[in-house]
Amino acid sequence: MKAGDYSEQINRANRAIASNAKSVIWKGYHDFQSLYMKGLLEGDKKLQLQALKGLIKASKALDIDATRYKNAIKALDTSEDIKEFENQNSFTAAPSESKSISKQSLNKSSKTVSKNRTISLKKTAVENSNLILTFNTTFSKKSIHKMVLKRRGHYLYVFDISPAKTYFSIKRIKGPTFKEIRIAQFDPKTVRVVIEVSRSYKPKWKIKGRRLFITLPKGTVKRHQKKDSVQKNVVSKTKNSTKKNSLNLSKYIVVIDPGHGGKDSGAVGYKKLEEKKVVLSVAKKVRNILKKRGFKVYLTRSRDKFVPLKKRTRFANLKDADFFISIHANAVAGRKNRYRSKGIETFFLSPARSDRAKRVAALENSADVSDLDRYTKETYLSVLNREKIIESNKLAIDLQKQILSSLRSKYRGVVDNGVREGPFWVLVGAQMPAVLIEIGYITHPTESKRLFNPYYQKLLAEGIANGIESYIRHNR
């Protein structure tokens, strides 16, 4: 969606913050916050900029600190995304320091290209020193335009594919032999691939059916790989690749966060069973399984101890964790409701305020929300990072799927409450993909009995471990 679609909302918010009544200004302020969030989620930089400007104006009127928003604008202006991906005609970005050192266009006549039908990018993968882009249909080499840019001592190999579309806003892939690959819609007709490397190399590319192969810089050859040149026969090498064996899990750090603890027992369920106990035993089982598979694992608490919410993510940041997994159990109030609510759901942090998310969040946030100051609560939206939300969303999907499949292999009637988004304070501040799993309702007579059964806990833990592994396989 383009910023224009929000022009009415922006105008309304602007009128609100120009008001003399503080309550009206606050309303406009919150409207700009949610517009900023939409801008982040949709990768719409114009909307982000307009919302940030509104937030700064509103902050001035409300006499609150606007540093965060000013910094966000600065970050927006110098963002590489703008230079590489924003259509320069529709957005005035800071002058780019990029300098084209060579330009090699395979087809200079854009008219012939635009007559071609638009292809759609379906899948991207990195395998055996190749970037592989899979499209919905076949295409000709006339659709590919290549150029090289140099920026801050780095080489950017740019491949424009046109006419083409992609459904994701921006995809980033990091690798050992290159700094980063970025793939995004550059303008309405062009998908742009940028391979950023610190040393120059000669990327080769070829089209095979619906797939485009681009060679990546070669690093040290791994033991299980053949030593012949990747350029020689990219296709057959890809077919022979064994995805599973090449996964090195020892480089991943996972922080498991058993909810509550100590004076905070969490929810108290059927027969006075306590949430803090069941989540700790499941967390320990997850730790043991992940360790056996090679992961580095830390728990935010390994005994019945109170840990403030913000210390939990701070711990994960300190450990430089790749994943933050908070484990909780759900509860519902009222005796007559206890049979009605059961099942598993996985949450990721977002400003979503659906009734259901609000209810669960209220339950999990209640422990020590006083721990977070009012400022943090009001502006946490502004520090939410769009890519982190997307990654957390993907992690949540893999976890939910694997937990269900593990439990359903042995148990009947396991209910899938899906992946949801919500404002969970425990996830605020995590610098890595972060999710909160509600492993079931301890208020449900049958489910709570299962939750305290060691075998059921083991299946739960295996599902969580499988979910993390599955995410890594999908996104490495």
Ligand SMILES: [Zn+2]
């Ligand atoms: Zn909880």
